[in-house]
Amino acid sequence: MMKLLNELHTRWLFLGQRKLIRELRDPGIEIGRKRLRRLIRTMGIEAIAPKPKLSIPGKGHKIYPYLLRDRKVSQVDEV
Secondary structure, three states, rough: HHHHHHHHHOOOOOOOOOHHHHHOOOOOOOOHHHHHHHHHHHHHOOOOOOOOOOOOOOOOOOOOOOOOOOOOOOOOOOO
């Protein structure tokens, strides 16, 4: 199974797990999504696709100052 997955991945680098399942089921190989995910994870296969850029701020986004930087909180409900 891993050899076949490797062949499919080298042929189509952009296919993810759902499309790989479809490609495997065409010749009649039955495999579940969870098993395929586990095999892909152990083999270190990743689809080539843009990853989300979560740490990059948007253009024009205002940066707010941290108002408690030099303040020492000494009592309950002070802040």
